[in-house]
Amino acid sequence: MTIRVELGTSLLARNEEMAAEIRYLCQDNNIFLVNIMSSPGAGKTTLLEKSLNFLKTHIKVAVIEGDIATTRDADRISAQGINAVQLNTNGACHLDARMVYQAFQKLDLSALDLILVENIGNLVCPAEFDLGENLRIVLLSITEGNDKIVKYPVMFRDAQMFLLNKIDLLPYTDFNLAELEKDLRTINSELEVFHVSARLGLGIEAWSNRLISIVRNHRRSES
């Protein structure tokens, strides 16, 4: 048992060192780094596809795609004319800072304002690993049910922005919006909340504009 705790500590300590390196690279290049997390199939890639249309006309953006297998997600992003780096974890259930640092080596950092990292679809493990990000976004889709906030609390406690996706499917489910709002207030009252349907493009312009404004404010304060 002792070994297990020590290893966990050293694993997370090593991750913190790499996250610090990433923060240094971001500061040096005035880049804003976003870590996007959710269950599998909550709609992270579709959100990115639709949002990049707005983002790319205002700021210089690249995407790092985390997946266990396949380059499908990076291919979808590249099809938008956006630089996308695919990270395959070959079984690992989360991205760590070392992987993201490796992806940074494939990007021209001096030519970017924003890097969006799409983490592995997993509502548990990715929350434990700091990637050196400026902003953590967690996505929940209507069809997953509103009880996920209290059942997977760490992910929602440590995020700053919350996107409720597939809002168009609300009439076809038992999702309880009032209960969701009560649980969010209890677990993380500072979460900034957006309702979207990535597939239909609903709410995408509003949240994209908000992200652009956050990135610009950050760049002004850093420069």
Add this chain to the structure above:
Amino acid sequence: MTIRVELGTSLLARNEEMAAEIRYLCQDNNIFLVNIMSSPGAGKTTLLEKSLNFLKTHIKVAVIEGDIATTRDADRISAQGINAVQLNTNGACHLDARMVYQAFQKLDLSALDLILVENIGNLVCPAEFDLGENLRIVLLSITEGNDKIVKYPVMFRDAQMFLLNKIDLLPYTDFNLAELEKDLRTINSELEVFHVSARLGLGIEAWSNRLISIVRNHRRSES
């Protein structure tokens, strides 16, 4: 790195020992053990709620509910008049055999034919841990998208039964059934497939009857 590999090996070896203990308990009591896995919110608990109505009139069944936090799922199952043991992992991303063994201590094994284990909502980590089960069922919901088969291959490769849930939402998504079937054939051609809508009760009787028949055949062959 060496320590990490050794630890992983001993962790899985210890898990195998506990899984063997569970298999011994199941054989001794002529119990059939099922491990149900999926993403968060794919509908495992709703599936159980609806299926238990059929199962409980034919066989003696109990449920072990795995969650990171809350007793919500076990409460939902108990409300059906079924014995349910809640396991809270307090952050861990999967159930292991030791946890399930502890839950077994809370059940009257001599009075049961079937134990259904609902694993943590996670399409990655639970696949690595043998719980001593006779049958692995993986649930995918229509709203997660058909690409999950190739993106999370281990979970689908190691299961024997596949339930496609929320089939009623097919018209409101871009889910490609033909692609799903092609990918399933490639990754695991022996998977037994059922289409269901747990929420609406569609297909529940058919798969419940199939499960009852599997349990009865197993009991006959063991006794």
